[in-house]
Amino acid sequence: MANLSHIENQIKSVINFQELIASPFQGEINAMCWKRNLIGDFSEIIKKVASNENIVALHLEELYELQLSEQGKLARNILINDFKLLKNQGASPTLNIIKNYERDDAFPFFPTDVYSFHVDRSPIPTDTFLCTYHGEASDILPNSEGIQKILIPEIRVELKKLYGEGSNDGFESFLSEFFFDLHYQAKPTAKPISLGIGHLWKLAIDHPESKVLPCLHRAPKEKTGEHRLMMIC
Structure with a gap:
């Protein structure tokens, strides 16, 4: 991961899954990371699931059926274990192979797709x-380095036009x-942080x-x- 000095007051590092689950958010802490160096060939799993879809949800039954190399099997075991850990905590995890997400162009001045900080x-x-096990990782942004878009004057003007100027x-x-x-x-000086590969x-x-x-x-x-x-879940 990148240098975290400007956001370290918002991130708590933990050493295992149990601590990740048990540790509450408090103060300025609103992100927790179980940092891991995973082994296995996760790209092999992607290659084995042939599809032209932008997003494919991969189910455990399909994972079990894949014919994989030893490195692919190591990756599969990690995916299954992570899935079960989260499931056992009452979460509803989904494992996705993502080519790209749909872009939102309904309001050109204000996209609301997941490529926007939200x-x-x-x-x-x-x-x-x-x-993220393979490919580009998601980003987070210190709260102090972002501004809610609806508070930006020029964007708010456009939103009011969209809503109708007759009444608030x-x-x-x-x-x-x-x-x-x-x-x-x-903000112009903001420094987004990549969540890296393999970290939960x-x-x-x-x-x-909250x-x-x-x-x-x-x-x-x-x-x-x-x-x-x-x-993700």
Whole structure:
């Protein structure tokens, strides 16, 4: 991972899965990392799952059926173990092979796809877990280095035009209904942090009982011809 000095007050490092699960977010901490150096050939798994789809959800049954080399088997064992660890904690992990996500061009001045820095939201207390095993990794951004897009004057003007300039009644609800309030713009001097390969992360999200700020994160721009393999829940 890159130098974390400018965001270290927001990140807590843990030594195992149990500590990752048990450690609560508090103070300024809204991201936790179980740093790992994984072994195995994860790219082999991607190659074995032939598809022209932009995103393929890979199920455990399919993983078990793949004919793999010894290095591929090591990678598969890690994926299965991570899946079961998260599942046993009540999470609903999904393992995805990603060519690219769909771009949002409905509002050219305000894309709301996952390539934009955003926070996750839930009506119940929960966290986001994710790990990239192959390909480009996701980024996070210190909260102090991002600004909510709906607060940027020129963007707010366009949003009010979209909503209708006759009245402000219901405008804030409109911003929430269409998820505009979840997205952030990096400041000019911002330094996004790559989450790296193989590390399992827990990110704070926006929910009614949260005591910390939600973590700003985004999907990376994929390299041409290279798929990502990631687990998220």
